[in-house]
Amino acid sequence: MNILYDAQLDGELPDNDKQQVLATLSQALPDMTLLHREEDLRPFECDGLSAYRVLPMLVALPHTLDQVETLLKTCHSLGVPVVTRGAGTGLSGGALPLEQGVLLVMSRFKQILELDPKARIARVQPGVRNLAISEAAAPYGLYYAPDPSSQIACSIGGNVAENAGGVHCLKYGLTVHNVLEVEVITIEGERMTLGSEAFDSPGFDLLALFTGSEGMLGVVTEVTVKLLPKPETAKVLMASFDDIEKAGKAVGDIIAAGIIPGGLEMMDKLAIQAAEDFVKAGYPVEAEAILLCELDGVEADVDDDCATVRGVLEAAGATDIRQAHDDAERAKFWAGRKNAFPAVGRMSPDYYCMDGTIPRRELPHVLKGIAALSEESGLPVANVFHAGDGNMHPLILFDANKPGELELAEEVGGKILELCVEAGGSITGEHGVGREKINQMCAQFQPDEITVFHAVKAAFDKHRLLNPGKNIPTLQRCAEFGAMHVHNNELPFPELPRF
Amino acid sequence: MTVTQQNDQDMAEALCERVRQAHRDKTPLKIVGGDTKAFYGRRVEGETLSTLAHRGIRHYDPVELIVSVRAGTPLMELEAALDAEGQMLGCEPPHFGEAATVGGMIATGLSGPRRPWAGAVRDFVLGSKVITFEGKELRFGGEVMKNVAGYDLSRLMVGAQGTLGVLTEVSLKVLPKPGAHHSLRLEMPLQEALDKLAEWGRQPLPVTAAAWYDGALHLRLEGGPSSVAATREHLGGDDLDNGFWIDLREQRLAFFSSDDTRPLWRLSLPNHIPELKIEGDTVYDWAGAQRWLRSEASADTIRDAAIRAGGHATCYTPYEEGGCIEPFTPLAPVVAKYHRNLKAELDPHGIFNPGRLYAEL
Ligand SMILES: Cc1cc2nc3c(=O)[nH]c(=O)nc-3n(C[C@H](O)[C@H](O)[C@H](O)COP(=O)(O)OP(=O)(O)OC[C@H]3O[C@@H](n4cnc5c(N)ncnc54)[C@H](O)[C@@H]3O)c2cc1C
Numbered sequence: 001m002n003i004l005y006d007a008q009l010d011g012e013l014p015d016n017d018k019q020q021v022l023a024t025l026s027q028a029l030p031d032m033t034l035l036h037r038e039e040d041l042r043p044f045e046c047d048g049l050s051a052y053r054v055l056p057m058l059v060a061l062p063h064t065l066d067q068v069e070t071l072l073k074t075c076h077s078l079g080v081p082v083v084t085r086g087a088g089t090g091l092s093g094g095a096l097p098l099e100q101g102v103l104l105v106m107s108r109f110k111q112i113l114e115l116d117p118k119a120r121i122a123r124v125q126p127g128v129r130n131l132a133i134s135e136a137a138a139p140y141g142l143y144y145a146p147d148p149s150s151q152i153a154c155s156i157g158g159n160v161a162e163n164a165g166g167v168h169c170l171k172y173g174l175t176v177h178n179v180l181e182v183e184v185i186t187i188e189g190e191r192m193t194l195g196s197e198a199f200d201s202p203g204f205d206l207l208a209l210f211t212g213s214e215g216m217l218g219v220v221t222e223v224t225v226k227l228l229p230k231p232e233t234a235k236v237l238m239a240s241f242d243d244i245e246k247a248g249k250a251v252g253d254i255i256a257a258g259i260i261p262g263g264l265e266m267m268d269k270l271a272i273q274a275a276e277d278f279v280k281a282g283y284p285v286e287a288e289a290i291l292l293c294e295l296d297g298v299e300a301d302v303d304d305d306c307a308t309v310r311g312v313l314e315a316a317g318a319t320d321i322r323q324a325h326d327d328a329e330r331a332k333f334w335a336g337r338k339n340a341f342p343a344v345g346r347m348s349p350d351y352y353c354m355d356g357t358i359p360r361r362e363l364p365h366v367l368k369g370i371a372a373l374s375e376e377s378g379l380p381v382a383n384v385f386h387a388g389d390g391n392m393h394p395l396i397l398f399d400a401n402k403p404g405e406l407e408l409a410e411e412v413g414g415k416i417l418e419l420c421v422e423a424g425g426s427i428t429g430e431h432g433v434g435r436e437k438i439n440q441m442c443a444q445f446q447p448d449e450i451t452v453f454h455a456v457k458a459a460f461d462k463h464r465l466l467n468p469g470k471n472i473p474t475l476q477r478c479a480e481f482g483a484m485h486v487h488n489n490e491l492p493f494p495e496l497p498r499f
Numbered sequence: 500m501t502v503t504q505q506n507d508q509d510m511a512e513a514l515c516e517r518v519r520q521a522h523r524d525k526t527p528l529k530i531v532g533g534d535t536k537a538f539y540g541r542r543v544e545g546e547t548l549s550t551l552a553h554r555g556i557r558h559y560d561p562v563e564l565i566v567s568v569r570a571g572t573p574l575m576e577l578e579a580a581l582d583a584e585g586q587m588l589g590c591e592p593p594h595f596g597e598a599a600t601v602g603g604m605i606a607t608g609l610s611g612p613r614r615p616w617a618g619a620v621r622d623f624v625l626g627s628k629v630i631t632f633e634g635k636e637l638r639f640g641g642e643v644m645k646n647v648a649g650y651d652l653s654r655l656m657v658g659a660q661g662t663l664g665v666l667t668e669v670s671l672k673v674l675p676k677p678g679a680h681h682s683l684r685l686e687m688p689l690q691e692a693l694d695k696l697a698e699w700g701r702q703p704l705p706v707t708a709a710a711w712y713d714g715a716l717h718l719r720l721e722g723g724p725s726s727v728a729a730t731r732e733h734l735g736g737d738d739l740d741n742g743f744w745i746d747l748r749e750q751r752l753a754f755f756s757s758d759d760t761r762p763l764w765r766l767s768l769p770n771h772i773p774e775l776k777i778e779g780d781t782v783y784d785w786a787g788a789q790r791w792l793r794s795e796a797s798a799d800t801i802r803d804a805a806i807r808a809g810g811h812a813t814c815y816t817p818y819e820e821g822g823c824i825e826p827f828t829p830l831a832p833v834v835a836k837y838h839r840n841l842k843a844e845l846d847p848h849g850i851f852n853p854g855r856l857y858a859e860l
Pocket residue numbers: 047048083084085086087088089090091093094095106126147148149150153154155156157158159160161162163164165166167214215216218219220221341342430431467
């Protein structure tokens with residue numbers, strides 16, 4: 001089934017005349033950059049999921065909020081769909097354009113509006129890069145905790161829309177735990193404030209609802225984040241294992257010992273080798289798996305915890321345990337992990353990154369399933385894993401130039417996600433559903449649950465103009481997806497085993 | 500590990516049937532757990548739907564740091580089960596009575612002294628089961644730490660006070676209990692305490708509760724034995740019984756005594772706001788971000804001051820006992836519109852706790 005918007009399965013989209021929309025918008029917004037020529041639109045045809053490309057009808061690059069407001073009001077009255085984009089690093093095609101829609105690019109909103117070290121908050125525009133916040137806060141001994149591997153490039157607006165996580169989120173939380181307030185503009189062009197600088201606000205928790213809503217409910221125009229004091233110290237242990245199951249079990253043992261590490265990551269042999277080739281992180285290339293365990297906090301506690309964790313790792317059968325002896329080596333250990341995606345990218349013309357989550361105890365079982373799928377399809381799979389919180393990133397290696405390989409990779413990916421759902425997990429831990437996982441949503445949720453999601457959408461965007469076709473599948477699509485799978489005798493819908 | 504116990508009882512189907520009947524008859528339901536937080540919010544007129552019989556810890560795996568528990572389970576029972584495994588609820592929720600249930604904790608979303616450091620109730624919610632207006636029990640979120648599939652309806656239910664559906668089950672992230680703790684009391688004027696807290700807030704100190712009460716800053720230190728000992732040495736002060744934090748959380752300090760007939764207000768404010776000049780007496784919790792105010796001042800006066808400071812004010816004294824007719828700060832017009840839209844979509848006939856939060860919801 002094709003991933004691109006399909007009116008039969010995703011619902012009819014309004015069919016507007018491009019020249020007319022262009023004329024109306026240009027007149028309403030004479031000072032806003034509005035791209036319409038094919039060669040100007042081309043660079044915007046995909047986000048981080050570059051296998052899927054669609055040329056938008058128009059690209060709007062506003063630089064004032066009044067322009068955003070007018071643009072949304074005008075599109076609303078014309079009935080033109082709007083897809084919002086931040087930095088375009090999203091991996092699920094959430095910011096994939098629509099042929100009949102305007103792509104609203106928020107990248108010109110790059111200002112840090114306020115940084116208050118006493119209140120420990122930063123108020124920023126949505127186009128500000130994740131890392132830029134921590135850099136601005138560093139002189140005060142503060143930082144913004146969620147640290148997606150894409151943090152040098154991704155925008156805070158995109159982070160809010162995806163509820164982005166990072167390697168430190170087991171201890172410090174996801175975006176939803178670190179954002180205090182957002183300003184949004186609705187599709188009708190109304191401005192509203194959700195959350196506040198205080199720890200709570202009256203009424204429904206719309207801030208939580210908007211976080212991770214993939215640009216379906218409103219456009220984020222300002223974000224106030226919480227800043228944390230930098231831990232006094234951080235130390236990293238790297239443990240090697242000759243068996244990936246032992247490594248998986250060690251993760252549970254660390255947590256059972258009452259320790260919540262700042263970061264707890266696992267990589268399998270293929271990922272270790274790729275990372276080592278790429279960044280020379282000093283990884284043991286002969287190991288079947290490594291665990292990186294970062295302990296941070298007050299010096300004295302961290303030393304105690306390092307000793308405890310070392311004991312746990314030894315008992316769990318680690319073949320080698322190394323502790324980074326200075327910050328430079330610690331950075332090196334992490335560089336291997338943080339560059340795992342591009343490193344794997346060097347091994348293969350293309351790779352496809354999955355994002356399923358599972359209860360940690362299911363790790364050995366799911367890894368076995370992935371290995372079997374890899375063998376069956378002939379496509380190698382490297383595993384990178386936010387082990388502490390059960391978020392897997394299997395990377396499927398393929399070559400899009402070979403006929404049929406992209407489709408095969410997609411199929412393997414879809415099956416991996418279904419494996420995660422069967423194990424009681426989720427099809428996405430942090431990358432979002434977007435367009436990519438729209439079919440697997442039908443495996444995770446029943447039609448009644450999907451109906452409730454559509455009701456939430458309707459409360460904010462009755463005419464389905466914001467990012468239509470993303471995040472929540474139509475029931476028609478699920479029926480079709482289910483039928484296809486029944487046909488293959490693999491995954492009947494709707495009577496799937498769930499959780 | 501699946502916990503089975505005497506108090507394990509699944510009444511979901513009966514609850515669904517009750518909701519279907521209310522849906523057919525278009526009769527409002529007043530959803531009640533232990534009824535310990537009836538004072539919190541507006542009065543609801545409706546037929547009582549009790550969650551109490553739907554109880555029990557359905558699944559608790561300490562190694563996964565996740566517990567799934569039915570809404571009618573007594574909060575004390577849940578906390579005892581976690582305690583037995585050396586774990587706890589990070590949000591330290593107030594009970595306001597022995598009968599308090601897990602469902603009530605989620606519906607009100609109230610958190611205790613640890614909130615600024617560890618997070619609020621909503622921060623620990625991973626998944627939930629909810630009965631919709633058509634009487635169907637649906638599941639959102641799940642028993643995993645990370646899950647961004649679909650909209651976050653589980654968190655939306657926290658603090659919605661049952662106005663969007665009947666909560667039947669919730670999955671929560673739990674935390675290991677800290678290795679060491681020590682509470683202390685330092686005599687100092689209010690502003691000095693607030694300044695110190697702002698300064699300490701930028702340092703990695705093992706503070707997990709901070710209140711200013713009765714002329715002194717009260718602090719709780721928690722963490723590894725080494726850091727707690729070192730910080731204790733560094734700060735000095737008088738030893739304080741750890742029970743102070745429970746008395747503060749449960750509103751059992753003399754300040755909260757019912758002999759004082761002035762209305763009780765809760766002010767929720769950004770970090771580092773100086774004293775607000777409102778007549779009355781104030782206790783400062785959450786390092787000053789949550790303030791308890793005993794005051795005869797008008798609701799407008801109190802709310803204006805809170806809003807100007809970037810926060811909001813809630814009246815904890817019921818209307819019938821002299822409190823404000825609207826306990827919660829009114830919403831901005833656009834925000835109110837989307838509250839109404841959401842309520843209309845998820846509860847079109849207004850059968851779930853109508854009017855508990857605001858008259859129009
Ligand atoms: C190499 C690599 C590593 C990555 N590692 C991680 C990781 O560790 N953790 C993680 O969570 N993600 C990771 N990602 C994914 C991606 O970086 C995140 O999802 C990020 O939050 C997307 O931000 P963006 O600004 O690029 O958003 P975009 O890709 O532009 O958009 C993503 C979604 O957000 C919406 N959106 C964007 N801006 C707004 C706005 N202002 N208002 C409303 N909606 C908006 C879009 O419509 C779309 O649905 C990685 C990506 C890459 C390429």
